[in-house]
Amino acid sequence: MSILLNKDSRIVVQGFTGGAATFHSKACLEYGSNIVGGVTPGRGGSVHLDRPVFNTVCEAVKKTSADVSLIFVPAPFAADAVLESVDAGIALVICITEGIPVLDMARVKRVILAANRAGNPVRMIGPNCPGVITPGQCKAGIMPAFIHKPGRIGIVSRSGTLTYEAVDQVTKQGLGQSTVIGIGGDPIAGSNFTDILELFEKDPATEAVVMIGEIGGSAEEAAACFFKERMSKPLFGVITGKSAPAGRRMGHAGAIIEGGSGTHAAKVKALREAGVTVIENLSDIGSTVAKALTKSL
Amino acid sequence: MKLLEYESKEIFAAHRIPVPPSGGVIRSLTQLSAALKRAGSGPWVVKAQVLAGGRGKAGGIKLAKTRSEAKDAAQKILGMTLATHQTHGQGLKVREVLIEGGASIEQEFYLAVAMDRQAVAPVVIASAEGGMEIERLAVEKPEAIRRELVDPSTGLPDYAARRLAFSLGIGAQHAAQFCHIVKSLAWIFIEHDCSLAEINPLALTDRGFVALDGKIVIDDNALFRHPELSKRKDLELTAVEAQAKKAGLSYIALDGTIGCMVNGAGLAMGTMDTISLAGGKPANFLDVGGSADEARVAKAFELILKDAKVKAVLVNIFGGIVKCDMIASGILAALKKVKMTVPLVVRLQGTNVDKGREILSQAKVPIITAEDLSEAAQKAVGASR
Known part of the structure; x- marks a missing residue:
C-alpha cells in the first residue's frame, strides 16, 4: 500500500x-x-x-x-x-x-x-512542486529516483530539493519511504499538509511522517491542529526560513512573512504544542526519525 | 512588483475612485510651479515617492500652506535619503515627489484587498480606524476589522459591499459612494493580478470619500498578462538583485558574511538556517534554479563575490535535475573568471555526485569539501573567521 x-x-x-x-x-x-x-x-x-x-x-x-x-x-x-x-x-x-x-x-x-x-x-x-513518488512502484514527477527506497516513512514537503535532502537522509538510515509528495511552494496549493496527513494516517504502509514546511501562510499551523486531534502516527516537522527577513519573498511565492504572520517562531510553537517532534537542524532529519522509531519498537 | 503611490492612484482614478487633485510627479524644482498650479489653489501636500510605508514620520511627506512652503518642502524631500521603519535600516533615495491638493478630513478608513490563502479567494479588509497600520490594528483591536470575500472571477457582490458600509457605520448619504469604491478596488485587484490593493487612509471629506494614499503590489507570476508593467523597472530590487533576475537567478542580499549558492528555494532557506545554527550569518539567499547551466553558476559566483562583506562562500547542491558534475565544472569555470579571495566550501550530493567530486578534486584549486549540510555550514563559518 x-x-x-x-x-x-x-x-x-x-x-x-x-x-x-x-x-x-x-x-x-x-x-x-x-x-x-x-x-x-x-x-x-x-x-x-x-x-x-x-x-x-x-x-x-x-x-x-x-x-x-x-x-x-x-x-x-x-x-x-x-x-x-x-x-x-x-x-x-x-x-x-x-x-x-x-x-x-x-x-x-x-x-x-x-x-x-x-x-x-x-x-x-502542486503547482510548483517536484511531484509524487511511491518508491518501487510509480514516479510521477521530476525527483531523482535513485535516492528513494521502498519503506514505511511518508514524506510531505513544500520544497523540492529539501525533499530530496530528507529522502536521502531517511534512505541512508536504512529506512525507506511509503510515498513522497511535494505539495509545492505557492501561496495556494491544490493540496495542503492536512490533506496529505489524513491520507498517511489512513495508509497501513506508512508508519511515521516527515513534514517539511517553511515560513509564510498557515498550512503548518493547520497541520499541527490536525495532528493533535486526528493523528496517531508519529509526525516529525521541519520549518525552514528562520533566518529569512520579513517582507522579502524567498524564492517560493508562498514563503514570505507578511504583517507578522507566517513566522518561523509561530509555526514551531504550534507544532511543539501539538506534540509534533520539531527538527531544528536539517542534517538531523534521518537520524532523528531513525532514533525515534527504534525507541518505539 | 510594488507600484509607487502615484502609479497606484493613476489606476484608482482610471476606475473612478476619487483621488486628491493631482499636480503630478516632479523630478526637479523647476517643475514645481506648474505642478502646484495643476493641484489647485492650496494647501498642498508634498510626498516622497519611494516604496516604503512610514514616509510621514520619516519626513518624506509635508503639508504646505503657501507656495514658498511648498518650495521648501520639495527642496528638502527631493534627493533626500529616506529611512523609515520599513526600509530595514537602509535609506531610499527620493528621486520623485508627488504634488497634490490638500483635503479636509472628517474621518479616516482603512480599505484593502489581499489574497486569503485559506478561503482561496481575495478578501476585502476594512476598518473605520484609518491611518493606523493594519498589522497593529489586527493585534490591538481585531474586532475593528471587517472582512468580505471576493469572487476571483466576478468580484465583490453589491450586497457584500453594502454590508461592509453599514458595519463600518457609514451613513446612508455616503454608502453608495463607498460601495462603488470598494467594488472598484476589488475589481482592480482581479484585473491587475494584485497581491495587494490598499487605500490607507480612505478619507471622508467635505467632498465625499477620497483615497489619500494607495499601494498596489502586482503578483510577479502574472506579469506576462501585463506587458506595460513587465517593461517597468522593479524599484524594489537592488542593482545586484536585478542583475541576478536577468540571469535567471533568485538572489536576495542579506547582511551576513557567508555567501551561499544553492539549488532550490527551500534548500536555500534551509542552508541559511543551518549557517545561523552554526553561529554564522548568511550574506545572501541565492537559488540557481532547476535548469542551471555552467554559465549561470559562473554568474552566481560573480554576484556573490561582488559583496565585499562576504568572508567565505558555501555551495550546497542537491543534484536532482541539476547534475553535480555540471555544477563542479561551472565552479571551475567561474574561478577562472573571478578571482577567489575567500575560502570556498562545497557540498555536493545527488545526481552524478561522484563525477562532480572527482572534477573538483582533480582541479588544482583550494576547495574545502563537506559531506553533509551541517558539516558544510560549520566549515564555512570556521573558514570565515
Whole structure:
C-alpha cells in the first residue's frame, strides 16, 4: 500500500512533447511508471516516447483510461490544463509547472472544491512542486529516483530539493519511504499538509511522517491542529526560513512573512504544542526519525 | 512588483475612485510651479515617492500652506535619503515627489484587498480606524476589522459591499459612494493580478470619500498578462538583485558574511538556517534554479563575490535535475573568471555526485569539501573567521 500513486496508476502527461516533459517522462518510464499517453494540442495522432499523443485530455482518458495527469504546461496555460484534467474526470492531477498566477490558482482550486462537494473526488498536487513518488512502484514527477527506497516513512514537503535532502537522509538510515509528495511552494496549493496527513494516517504502509514546511501562510499551523486531534502516527516537522527577513519573498511565492504572520517562531510553537517532534537542524532529519522509531519498537 | 503611490492612484482614478487633485510627479524644482498650479489653489501636500510605508514620520511627506512652503518642502524631500521603519535600516533615495491638493478630513478608513490563502479567494479588509497600520490594528483591536470575500472571477457582490458600509457605520448619504469604491478596488485587484490593493487612509471629506494614499503590489507570476508593467523597472530590487533576475537567478542580499549558492528555494532557506545554527550569518539567499547551466553558476559566483562583506562562500547542491558534475565544472569555470579571495566550501550530493567530486578534486584549486549540510555550514563559518 501507499498513498496517491501505485503500480496500477495510469498516467497521461500534459504538454508531453515539450523539452522538460520529454526528459522527465523518459525518466518516469525508466522507473517503471505506467505512462499511457500524452496530450499536446495540435500533435494528436502522433507517437512520442512510444506512447500515443492526443489533442485533448478528454480523448486521452477515453482511449487509455488514464486516471492521473502530470502537467508540464507553461505557466500562462497551466491553470487551464488543470481544469481540462478535472473536466475529463482525472482523479489525481499533479502540476509541476512553476510561476502560475495566484488568482489563476484561486479559480482552479474553487473548481476542485466544487467538484468534491458535488461528489466527484478529484485531488490536485502542486503547482510548483517536484511531484509524487511511491518508491518501487510509480514516479510521477521530476525527483531523482535513485535516492528513494521502498519503506514505511511518508514524506510531505513544500520544497523540492529539501525533499530530496530528507529522502536521502531517511534512505541512508536504512529506512525507506511509503510515498513522497511535494505539495509545492505557492501561496495556494491544490493540496495542503492536512490533506496529505489524513491520507498517511489512513495508509497501513506508512508508519511515521516527515513534514517539511517553511515560513509564510498557515498550512503548518493547520497541520499541527490536525495532528493533535486526528493523528496517531508519529509526525516529525521541519520549518525552514528562520533566518529569512520579513517582507522579502524567498524564492517560493508562498514563503514570505507578511504583517507578522507566517513566522518561523509561530509555526514551531504550534507544532511543539501539538506534540509534533520539531527538527531544528536539517542534517538531523534521518537520524532523528531513525532514533525515534527504534525507541518505539 | 510594488507600484509607487502615484502609479497606484493613476489606476484608482482610471476606475473612478476619487483621488486628491493631482499636480503630478516632479523630478526637479523647476517643475514645481506648474505642478502646484495643476493641484489647485492650496494647501498642498508634498510626498516622497519611494516604496516604503512610514514616509510621514520619516519626513518624506509635508503639508504646505503657501507656495514658498511648498518650495521648501520639495527642496528638502527631493534627493533626500529616506529611512523609515520599513526600509530595514537602509535609506531610499527620493528621486520623485508627488504634488497634490490638500483635503479636509472628517474621518479616516482603512480599505484593502489581499489574497486569503485559506478561503482561496481575495478578501476585502476594512476598518473605520484609518491611518493606523493594519498589522497593529489586527493585534490591538481585531474586532475593528471587517472582512468580505471576493469572487476571483466576478468580484465583490453589491450586497457584500453594502454590508461592509453599514458595519463600518457609514451613513446612508455616503454608502453608495463607498460601495462603488470598494467594488472598484476589488475589481482592480482581479484585473491587475494584485497581491495587494490598499487605500490607507480612505478619507471622508467635505467632498465625499477620497483615497489619500494607495499601494498596489502586482503578483510577479502574472506579469506576462501585463506587458506595460513587465517593461517597468522593479524599484524594489537592488542593482545586484536585478542583475541576478536577468540571469535567471533568485538572489536576495542579506547582511551576513557567508555567501551561499544553492539549488532550490527551500534548500536555500534551509542552508541559511543551518549557517545561523552554526553561529554564522548568511550574506545572501541565492537559488540557481532547476535548469542551471555552467554559465549561470559562473554568474552566481560573480554576484556573490561582488559583496565585499562576504568572508567565505558555501555551495550546497542537491543534484536532482541539476547534475553535480555540471555544477563542479561551472565552479571551475567561474574561478577562472573571478578571482577567489575567500575560502570556498562545497557540498555536493545527488545526481552524478561522484563525477562532480572527482572534477573538483582533480582541479588544482583550494576547495574545502563537506559531506553533509551541517558539516558544510560549520566549515564555512570556521573558514570565515
